[in-house]
Amino acid sequence: MAARPHKQGHGDVIHPMVDTFRLIAETRRQATQVAESARQAIKAFYRDPVQLASFIERHGTPVYVFDRKLMTGLILRVLGFEPGFIPPSDGKRYRLLQQFLTTIHSKKTTLKEHQGEMHACHFEHGVFVMTRPLFTVGFLSHQLHHWLAYRSGMAGYSDRAQELYKKFWNEQNGTIGQEVYDMTYEDMDALKSAINRDMEALVFLRQVAGEVLIPAKQAQRFGTGKAMA
Secondary structure (H helix, E strand, O other): OOOOOOOOOOOOOOOHHHHHHHHHHHHHHHHHHHHHHHHHHHHHHOOOHHHHHHHHHHOOOOEEEEOOHHHHHHHHHHHOOOOEEEOOOOOHHHHHHHHHHHHHHHOOOEOOOOOOOHHHOOOOOOEEEEEHHHOOHHHHHHHHHHHHHHHOOOOOOOHHHHHHHHHHHHOOOOOOOHHHHHOOHHHHHHHHHHHHHHHHHHHHHHHHHHHHHHHHHHHHHHHHHHHHO
16 A cells, blocks of 8 residues: 655654755845845945945944055955955954954054944954945945845855855866865855855845946936036
C-alpha cells in the first residue's frame, strides 16, 4: 500500500528547502526596506552632501572627509580599507583606523564645511571615510545604502565576507572560478552575501539617480537658465 503524504505539524522539523525559501523571502523584505529608507533620506537631503553626512551623524555614525587625498588613500590602503562606508570590526586594523581618525579629527583637518554632529558619534556602527572628490551625493547615496543594510542586520559585512569580496575583485577580477570548489560553505555564503549587498546598492543608486538626482539637476539647470533669460 502506498504511503500517505505526511502532514507537517507544529512539532515537525522544517525541511531545509523551506528554511531556504523563508531566508530568501526575509532577505528580499529587508532589502526592500533598506532601499526605501535610503530613498527617503536622499529625497530629503539630495541638495547638499553636507546635509546627507549630517543625517548619518545624527544617527551616531561619523563621517570623515579629508582634503589630503594621497595621505588618506595611502593609510586606508595600508590598513586594508576602501574609501566610503567601513563596517565595524573587532580586529586590530579597525582599532588602528579609529586611532588615526580620532587623531586627525583632533587636529581639525576634515573639511571646514562639514561640521556635522560628530560629537555624538561612535564607531559601533562603522564609519564613513572619504576624500573631497568623493564627497558627493551620488557616492554617499551608494555608501548610505550599505550603511543601512549593515544596520538592518543583513549579511555580507563581516570581516571574512569583506576580505573575500576584496579578493574577488582585486585578484579574480570579479569572476567566479575554480577557487570556489576549495571554499567552505560558510565562505561561499559570506562571499555571496557581500556580492548581493553591493549589487543591491548599485541597483539602488541607478534607481535613485533616475528618480531624484538627475531630475533635480535638470530642474536646477532649467531654473538657472530661466533666471538668466
